[in-house]
Amino acid sequence: MVTVSICCKYCGEKERVVKMGKNRTGRPRCLCRACGRTFQTSYQYKAYEAGVKERIVQMSINGSGIRDIARVLQVGTNTVISTLKKKDLDYTGKSGLSKEAQKAGESVHKKG
Numbered sequence: 008m009v010t011v012s013i014c015c016k017y018c019g020e021k022e023r024v025v026k027m028g029k030n031r032t033g034r035p036r037c038l039c040r041a042c043g044r045t046f047q048t049s050y051q052y053k054a055y056e057a058g059v060k061e062r063i064v065q066m067s068i069n070g071s072g073i074r075d076i077a078r079v080l081q082v083g084t085n086t087v088i089s090t091l092k093k094k095d096l097d098y099t100g101k102s103g104l105s106k107e108a109q110k111a112g113e114s115v116h117k118k119g
């Protein structure tokens with residue numbers, strides 16, 4: 008029997024993650040017994056997957072546009088904009104986003 012250890016997307020626990028049925032689209036759901044939260048290993052909407060929000064911020068800092076990021080990460084442009092507007096997030100290791108990231112989010116919002 009082959010066991011595959013699944014890493015919890017919230018707390019990083021590997022040992023105490025168990026399978027917990029399937030959702031409507033047939034993707035398996037997992038329960039982390041350490042933090043008590045449920046998650047999936049793959050999502051229909053890419054924005055829910057682990058690390059996507061961090062990549063949006065990193066790509067924005069490196070000069071990618073809103074539509075570039077949306078195309079590469081397969082998320083919506085509104086997801087990119089709303090992620091960049093959340094100033095209290097700590098994806099970059101600093102207390103807020105860079106000026107460039109905030110400016111990019113605002114300029115697209117004005118175009119409407």
Ligand SMILES: [Zn+2]
Binds near residue numbers: 015016039040043044
């Ligand atoms: Zn957990």
